Amino acid sequence: MTGMQANRNNGKTIEFKGGTLQAMTAVVRDPNVMKLADAMHAMLGGMGEFFAGEPTIIDLSGAALPERMDWSGLASLLRRYGLQPVAVQGIPEAYGDGARKAGLAVLNSDTLKTAPETSPKKVPSAASAISPEATPAAQVAAPAHEPATxxxxxxxxxxxxxxxxxxxxxxxxxxxxxxxxxxxxxxxxxxxxxxxxxxxxxxxxxxxxxxxxxxxxxxxxxxxxxxxxxxxxxxxxxxxxxxxxxxxxxxxxxxxxxxxxxxx
The missing domain is CATH 2.160.20.70 (Pectate Lyase C-like)
Structure with missing residues (x-):
């Protein structure tokens, strides 16, 4: 292969382009996997693959975190319903290594500032539910509402x-x-x-x-x-x-x- 051919092929190997990722935010208020599993079953009726592979950010900013987080169990539970956890936010620095070992990116406040304000977020959070059929636990992590036009x-x-x-x-x-x-x-x-x-x-x-x-x-x-x-x-x-x-x-x-x- 000539040098010109190699350069041409290398130029097509990878490209980096700016873009936006529309990701769901799962606002988790109690990271206990057993309690979370019960709450999600009550919310979604045990319907597996419910969310059809949507990328998901786990928000733990309002949770009381245990000394040892079961990151793998938490991610596995979300995948059971078709969510694809890709990152976590709202955790102290001491929990970062464990999250990264489980394959989750750790987002900080500076990272979040770059997120587009127009991204819609349906956020199922398996906190306490009003009933098995209706729950305010699924909160929307989004900027202040602007009238639809x-x-x-x-x-x-x-x-x-x-x-x-x-x-x-x-x-x-x-x-x-x-x-x-x-x-x-x-x-x-x-x-x-x-x-x-x-x-x-x-x-x-x-x-x-x-x-x-x-x-x-x-x-x-x-x-x-x-x-x-x-x-x-x-x-x-x-x-x-x-x-x-x-x-x-x-x-x-x-x-x-x-x-x-x-x-x-």
Whole structure:
């Protein structure tokens, strides 16, 4: 191989480009793996691979850390639900070596300042839940809410495995959302067909966001990070019917409300 050929090949071996990574933030308030496993099972109904491989930052800034952290157990538990833990934040320097040995990057405050303010974060935290079906433990780690200004319209049904995110605005789905599909919006979500997948409104923390559907059959709904799953079935008054979903209360008393929606 000539020197020119070698240089040309070496030039294509690797490139570094600036970019942004949209990562979920798991706000963990109690890192005890056993308690966390119970809380996540209550929140998500034991549904494995629920999050479909989303990169995740573990936030322990509000947790009381034990003398010895089970980093491998914590990461393994998150992977069980389809999360891919890539980094940890909010830990004292003394815990850094253990986290790195478990394959987690350690983020400090300077690193976090460079994160784009527009990244949506759905943050499931397995802290104490209101009930097995509704919990404010899933908090949104995001900048102060700015009013939604744009609307995305999807004029086709969404199939299992598909995901649509309306950044900075509302999402309107003219077809249905199948089981295993996911719709996310910083503002409201309007679904004019059957809503059978997952719907997450107010992804940037807008607690006034709402979810509207002409036929409710969702696996999970969320507003501003407060999740509710339906492994035990939907309430009879809204199952398969037009419904409006809103967030009521705040803090530990926040919960989702499902009301029949009168059309016409």
């Amino acid at each position: 744009r609307t995305m319209v999807i004029d086709r049904p969404l199939r299992s495995g598909q995901q649509v995110y309306a950044r900075g605005g509302d999402l309107v789905v003219l077809g249905g959302v199948s089981n295993g599909a996911e719709v996310i919006a910083d503002g409201n979500i309007h679904c004019y067909g059957p809503l059978r997948g997952r719907a997450l409104a107010g992804a940037q923390g807008d607690q006034t966001a709402r979810i509207f559907t002409t036929s409710l059959g969702a696996e999970l709904v969320s507003i501003a990070g407060v999740f509710r799953t339906f492994e035990r079935g939907l309430p009879e008054e809204v199952a398969g019917r037009a419904a409006l979903i809103t967030l009521t209360g705040s803090g530990d008393k926040a919960q989702l409300r499902l009301d029949p929606l009168q059309l016409g």
